[in-house]
Amino acid sequence: MVRPLREKDAFLALLKQSGAAVTYTPIIQIEPISQTESIRPLILKFDQFDLGIFISANAAEIGLQWLDEYWAKLPTEPQIFAVGQQTAEILTRCGLEVTCPQSQQNTEGLLELEQLQSLEGKSTVIFRGGGGRQTLGDTLRQRGAKVTYCELYHRVIEPLNLALALRQAQDTDCLITHSGEILRAMAESAALAVPVVVPSERVANMAQDLGYQTVVVAENALPESMYKAVQRVFKIAQVS
Numbered sequence: 001m002v003r004p005l006r007e008k009d010a011f012l013a014l015l016k017q018s019g020a021a022v023t024y025t026p027i028i029q030i031e032p033i034s035q036t037e038s039i040r041p042l043i044l045k046f047d048q049f050d051l052g053i054f055i056s057a058n059a060a061e062i063g064l065q066w067l068d069e070y071w072a073k074l075p076t077e078p079q080i081f082a083v084g085q086q087t088a089e090i091l092t093r094c095g096l097e098v099t100c101p102q103s104q105q106n107t108e109g110l111l112e113l114e115q116l117q118s119l120e121g122k123s124t125v126i127f128r129g130g131g132g133r134q135t136l137g138d139t140l141r142q143r144g145a146k147v148t149y150c151e152l153y154h155r156v157i158e159p160l161n162l163a164l165a166l167r168q169a170q171d172t173d174c175l176i177t178h179s180g181e182i183l184r185a186m187a188e189s190a191a192l193a194v195p196v197v198v199p200s201e202r203v204a205n206m207a208q209d210l211g212y213q214t215v216v217v218a219e220n221a222l223p224e225s226m227y228k229a230v231q232r233v234f235k236i237a238q239v240s
Contacts, residue, residue, distance in 0.1 A: 011223035047075035120144030
């Protein structure tokens with residue numbers, strides 16, 4: 001598994017409980033943005049937004065740290081949305097009421113929510129990492145929203161871990177990743193031949209375009225769904 005390191009990783013726990021020999025080599029490090037001039041003004045006027053959207057668990061964790069620093073009590077506005085269940089749970093534990101898609105837990109699923117269809121004049125802040133996809137913001141603007149990005153962190157490739165992961169791929173039966181960025185970094189001959197598990201059709205299409213030979217798509221990015229997809233990889237291998 002090569003996704004970024006998380007303090008509590010339910011998916012990693014599931015893999016270890018199954019008895020699988022798991023090698024965890026995160027090749028991307030999450031580095032919070034320390035400059036206050038771009039983040040602080042948005043945090044201070046957080047209650048003036050109609051909608052607040054957290055794009056990832058990292059955005060939720062780092063965003064809550066900023067909010068806790070400047071707000072003694074979290075405001076009841078804006079209306080809060082999360083792309084996935086894990087992100088929603090982080091926000092809910094801090095007392096926020098959160099809406100997130102139930103089945104398709106990604107940007108496309110979020111955009112299907114009834115509450116995000118007609119947004120004329122609605123001010124929206126999107127908490128995310130630097131250089132993220134533009135699909136969400138562009139679509140919300142098309143629906144009438146005024147969109148502001150609050151970029152909280154950078155993703156940084158760890159060269160030594162990347163080199164290690166590429167060597168490990170030669171003796172790996174299944175590669176697990178959650179993002180196209182990691183797929184691009186790993187797209188060398190040894191890794192391309194390894195079955196790869198991804199959380200969505202969008203990431204699967206990227207994997208196929210990059211030349212990965214066997215791509216297994218999970219129902220969504222939840223730990224249980226990703227674990228079931230890994231099980232499918234080994235069933236395919238047994239049949240072969």
